[in-house]
Amino acid sequence: MPERAPLRMLFGRDAWERVRGRIQEAGLAVQPLLLEPDGSLADGDFQAAWFSPELFALKQDEAFLAAVLGCPTVRWMQSGRSGFDHPAFAQLARRGVRLSRSTAPAPAIAEYVIASVFDRFQRGPERRLAQQAQEWRPLPFKEIAGSRWLCVGFGEIGREVGRRARALGAHVTGVRRSGGDSDCADLVVTPDRMGDALAAADVVVLSVPLTPDNDGSYGRDFFAGFRAGALFVNVGRGQLLDEPALRAALDSGRVGHCVLDVTRVEPLPRGEWQWTHPQVTLTAHTSGIGSGLIGRTDALLIENLGRYLSGGPLLHELNPENFA
Amino acid sequence: MPERAPLRMLFGRDAWERVRGRIQEAGLAVQPLLLEPDGSLADGDFQAAWFSPELFALKQDEAFLAAVLGCPTVRWMQSGRSGFDHPAFAQLARRGVRLSRSTAPAPAIAEYVIASVFDRFQRGPERRLAQQAQEWRPLPFKEIAGSRWLCVGFGEIGREVGRRARALGAHVTGVRRSGGDSDCADLVVTPDRMGDALAAADVVVLSVPLTPDNDGSYGRDFFAGFRAGALFVNVGRGQLLDEPALRAALDSGRVGHCVLDVTRVEPLPRGEWQWTHPQVTLTAHTSGIGSGLIGRTDALLIENLGRYLSGGPLLHELNPENFA
CATH class of the missing domain: 3.40.50.720 (NAD(P)-binding Rossmann-like Domain)
Incomplete structure (x- = not known):
């Protein structure tokens, strides 16, 4: 059986550093592309993206979504949020990009x-x-x-x-x-x-x-x-x-x-x-940022990455009809 | 079978007015002696006393306990409190008065x-x-x-x-x-x-x-x-x-x-x-005075009154050894 090419996936730098060990342990074939804290981004297309919660604290959420929208090859985005009302979600859904949201908050x-x-x-x-x-x-x-x-x-x-x-x-x-x-x-x-x-x-x-x-x-x-x-x-x-x-x-x-x-x-x-x-x-949109948020978010990413790579159904995938 | 004389029991006026209907409905033979809001107290001995929570709000708690201590015939006091560290409890226990405390707070x-x-x-x-x-x-x-x-x-x-x-x-x-x-x-x-x-x-x-x-x-x-x-x-x-x-x-x-x-x-x-x-x-010794306190307190009184009158074991009766 020919070895499959790893999944090229967009991460924020901090989020990648946090989960890379668990991704490797789980034997998930992922090649990261990183959005750096200074806003720079390596060239190259990707097929997946992890819209992780700390992008908000770093004020990189809009830059991240712009990069995803600008990439013609993206097929799936895992969000760290419960809500899916950001306009980027609808734009991606209309292009056939699969979207899964988070229950971690x-x-x-x-x-x-x-x-x-x-x-x-x-x-x-x-x-x-x-x-x-x-x-x-x-x-x-x-x-x-x-x-x-x-x-x-x-x-x-x-x-x-x-x-x-x-x-x-x-x-x-x-x-x-x-x-x-x-x-x-x-x-x-x-x-x-x-x-x-x-x-x-x-x-x-x-x-x-x-x-x-x-x-x-x-x-x-x-x-x-x-x-x-x-x-x-x-x-x-x-x-x-x-x-x-x-x-x-x-x-x-x-x-x-x-x-x-x-x-x-x-x-x-x-x-x-x-x-x-x-x-x-x-309060300032604070209710989700409890001490257990990151642990739950990372666990869901690992779970859904495994499902995506093996072709299984994603947890908490949004129905495209939500955006019809 | 000869009819038993009703139990003569000391109540604060407000507490009695609140529970009299339930005592009568339950067919419990109780003759109240009342401590009035103005501090006056009808003459007469009693066999039981209900040290109810609103006596504290009325600042009648010390007067009530003094009346109980001053009555040579008292055999049982139901308290509305969890704690039993007031010196009156030890004095009553040493005289053989049965004491039951409350889980209502x-x-x-x-x-x-x-x-x-x-x-x-x-x-x-x-x-x-x-x-x-x-x-x-x-x-x-x-x-x-x-x-x-x-x-x-x-x-x-x-x-x-x-x-x-x-x-x-x-x-x-x-x-x-x-x-x-x-x-x-x-x-x-x-x-x-x-x-x-x-x-x-x-x-x-x-x-x-x-x-x-x-x-x-x-x-x-x-x-x-x-x-x-x-x-x-x-x-x-x-x-x-x-x-x-x-x-x-x-x-x-x-x-x-x-x-x-x-x-x-x-x-x-x-x-x-x-x-x-x-x-x-x-906070000012506030933790017990929730909105459900009185309902739970009254229910326990009715239950223990029935038990006392029928000679059954009291709920939450204090062991006299606590005061040895």
């Missing part, structure tokens, strides 16, 4: 969500003020046990949130188009049936993927269905929201508080209302 | 502990500063998944903490004198064997009961065994600690941060170092 995002809800339920801001003022003030708090959660979007992120909330004794309803059952929820409903659960929810978590169809679609009607004073957490995308409608819902008390890890424009410019609204907790 | 305390650890791991203070400064700063955080916890004291509180930490993916070691196994821990060790787990722990949670034997016994030697920078949470009693030794361990970095819900003197006077130390999170 989901456990971190779920911890972020649970932690954020705890801080509100436990009255964190009041506790901190009491300590600052040196006032011994026992503040009764709301338990997660017995609270009702609605996870709008019940992919990996929603399910990881639901699993943890249930383990803490919450009642969880998941919302997804396919309906069905799940160990991570007490009940799963389709979007057209979520009204009752929304009206009963203490916590509403949004984690649907952004698509061309749902830009701005969580607005006045959505918030009008909330139980007054409920807590809203957005770990999907800022573009999902009608942000002025959210602001109005916060001002009216319909939404009691919101936790936003994403905004329509990122980084959010100084002076935007979300920075200073008393009922907004804002 | 434990789930709330466990939520407090998990929430407190999340706030540190998620870099809550830095996130809040970034929002205040309107700086878009993605801050990588430590996940609970994969972290190592040591629960010193593995009664109801330690087990409720361990159950939740494990559900979130942590590795949990429980410490108790009886050793054995538990679903709430990966490993249970006896106190003389906890050194290795202490040296490996990211989080150390103290929830042993205060007894005459362990006052101030968590001090220099204990903290010297910590992994440098570990997080310490005390939800037991302030008297368990050698507080100056804790302060020294914080100043040296041996203990990275501590979360204190209890202090040797409560309320902690203004000006004490714990209020302002940058590595101390201080």
Whole structure:
């Protein structure tokens, strides 16, 4: 049998240095092409690319995607992200490039969500003020046990949130188009049936993927269905929201508080209302960057590399119809 | 069969009003004596007493215990608290009064502990500063998944903490004198064997009961065994600690941060170092007062009342040897 030529694959330098040992141990025939920290890139075509998470920290994500788009021979890109709304994904998909996304951020995002809800339920801001003022003030708090959660979007992120909330004794309803059952929820409903659960929810978590169809679609009607004073957490995308409608819902008390890890424009410019609204907790697209992210990301890359090289089905491959 | 006289039992007024319906529904023959909100108390002896949680909020806890101590006919007191270190407990036990304590605070305390650890791991203070400064700063955080916890004291509180930490993916070691196994821990060790787990722990949670034997016994030697920078949470009693030794361990970095819900003197006077130390999170004996506390407390009272009246064994009865 003739030896196959190794797979020529584009990596960021740091990501390659981290995984090269594991790729060699696994006997995977890969020839790397590297995007260097200074932005330089060796000449040559490649067939695959690993869009790894640290490209964002290095601000090389756009350069990396430009290199992939500029390469006519690329057949597959493994992403380190959950979302697939960057326009490059659609362009690649239309050219027939296979795309697989990552489930590695989901456990971190779920911890972020649970932690954020705890801080509100436990009255964190009041506790901190009491300590600052040196006032011994026992503040009764709301338990997660017995609270009702609605996870709008019940992919990996929603399910990881639901699993943890249930383990803490919450009642969880998941919302997804396919309906069905799940160990991570007490009940799963389709979007057209979520009204009752929304009206009963203490916590509403949004984690649907952004698509061309749902830009701005969580607005006045959505918030009008909330139980007054409920807590809203957005770990999907800022573009999902009608942000002025959210602001109005916060001002009216319909939404009691919101936790936003994403905004329509990122980084959010100084002076935007979300920075200073008393009922907004804002973080900088941080929820996925937990300490376990890289380990999970690398493990998925190795797994999918083996599958790709052996012609097997990829884990978490995106359906081209997502981009039709 | 002659009808038995009803059990004469001391209640705070609010507590009685809350549970009277359930006591009557359950057909339990109870004649209440009430401590009124103004401090007045009807004349008459009683055989039992319910030391319910809201007596603390009403600042009637000492008056209630004084009434119990002053009554020569009392045979049983159900407490709403986990701890049994108040001197009245020992006095009553020596007189042969049966004492049963409460497991109702434990789930709330466990939520407090998990929430407190999340706030540190998620870099809550830095996130809040970034929002205040309107700086878009993605801050990588430590996940609970994969972290190592040591629960010193593995009664109801330690087990409720361990159950939740494990559900979130942590590795949990429980410490108790009886050793054995538990679903709430990966490993249970006896106190003389906890050194290795202490040296490996990211989080150390103290929830042993205060007894005459362990006052101030968590001090220099204990903290010297910590992994440098570990997080310490005390939800037991302030008297368990050698507080100056804790302060020294914080100043040296041996203990990275501590979360204190209890202090040797409560309320902690203004000006004490714990209020302002940058590595101390201080709350006002708050951890048990979750929204589910009263429901769980009442349910345990009804259960134990039934058992007492029918001569069955009480749940969570204290062994008189605890006070020998």
